[in-house]
Amino acid sequence: MDEKNEILDTIDSGWLSTGPKTFLFEEKVKEYLGDPELEVIPISSCTAGLHVQLLAAGVGHGDEVITTPLTFCATINTILYAGAKPVLVDIDPVTFSIDLNKLESVITPRTKAVVPVYYAGQAIDHDSLKAITDKYGIYILADAAHAMGAKYKEKFCGTYEDAASFSFYATKNFTTGEGGLITTKNKDWSARMRRMLSNGINKDAWMRYSENGTWYYEVSMLGYKYNFTDIQAAFGLHQLKKIDDFNRLRRELSAVYDAELQGLEYLKTPSEIKDVYHIKHLYPIVLNTDKLKISRETVISRLKERNIGCSVHYVPINFHPYYRESLGINPGDFPVSDGIYKGLISLPLYTKLDPEMLKKISANLREICETNLA
Known part of the structure; x- marks a missing residue:
């Protein structure tokens, strides 16, 4: 108001x-x-x-x-x-x-x-x-x-x-x-x-x-x-006046995801390096698709079927037709970025979520992945 x-x-x-x-x-x-x-x-x-x-x-x-x-x-x-x-x-x-x-x-x-x-x-x-x-x-x-x-x-x-x-x-x-x-x-x-x-x-x-x-x-x-x-x-x-509270809450919510998802062999949770205060604008996970029988796209689709909307940040620059043509770059040119993109998913993270919602999202993600292990 x-x-x-x-x-x-x-x-x-x-x-x-x-x-x-x-x-x-x-x-x-x-x-x-x-x-x-x-x-x-x-x-x-x-x-x-x-x-x-x-x-x-x-x-x-x-x-x-x-x-x-x-x-x-x-x-x-x-x-x-x-x-x-x-x-x-x-x-x-x-x-x-x-x-x-x-x-x-x-x-x-x-x-x-x-x-x-x-x-x-x-x-x-x-x-x-x-x-x-x-x-x-x-x-x-x-x-x-x-x-x-x-x-x-x-x-x-x-x-x-x-x-x-x-x-x-x-x-x-x-x-x-x-x-x-x-x-x-x-x-x-x-x-x-x-x-x-x-x-x-x-x-x-x-x-x-x-x-x-x-x-x-x-x-x-x-x-x-x-x-x-x-x-x-x-x-x-x-x-x-609210930004510090917003950032603190996002950090608290991210910690819930960390507790629910860390240590799983089929995905990697985000890391925080020393000397920084990370404000958690995104919560990006990376699926280890070698451990799964389904693709990143299928995981996103199945989460969507359960009313859990996810995104991907970002489609790397070398995958876009305009930059491939104008800059002479291609998929495969940046192995780390390309490899992360293959399994990259941004899970829902915003201040109107609560810890129980994040636990439910995490449980759904684990179920989808664990019923499709390679």
Whole structure:
């Protein structure tokens, strides 16, 4: 109800687009992240954030940007939007994020940045990544879509990279329906990104149309329509008060799955590495299909027959026709990612579930698998 009342107040205020509540939201997020030096930029989506943080870093034609094949297509699309070439590195079999042991082998003089993906809400080993990027003088521009509230060594994701973009899509731990956020400590980048998200105009609508504004504006650079709105901010102001509880509850629910499913020979449960606070946006299991007579698709179908809806995060980039043709990649190119994908299932995980529901889901999964052991 808090979100609903705030949205109604926004409607009554007469200001729906970027305005006072967006700026208040920005300040409240900055307070939450606890770093006064941080620039916080609400934006229309994480996709938009990934795009403009690349542009702010000067990524363009002829450059290469390294990321992982086990990600949503937006990670790759935004690199292509910038005119750069995506270079993929296989994933770590524990975290499902980029394998840092393989990173240096693909760095070239054209490499401008690395986009680590904080898969399922878990930060990566930032110290090890930073040692590599410092050695070669390349940027860390994180895809933190899953990671609002996640931490590495007690620091929030988004406070220690060159830039990071978060998603506030409807399914995320923290949501504004649609929307996202960029964080950076680079003041020049921040100024450029703020102009880019408003069509390159040097004054946003609030500054022009508020009581003390002026009608005159100038376009100082190529920009986009990527602005955040006060309607979204109204929702976010109250989600921000709840995010820690949401993340804690997801961790508690994940622990129920762990207790129900760990130690089974036919599946692997997710792992949490040291020095991180994992916010459990997803609960991805990996079936050992060599131990089963049925496929991953059949397991999902049989769970669906029992009103248990599952998904897969994600179809790897090298399995999509567009990227196979445009990037010259194919299934089989990334053995770890490809192998995990073969058995990958995201089990239901959201805050309206309770432990008994998760025990029931787990029991159904075990029954389906154990009646079809190879």
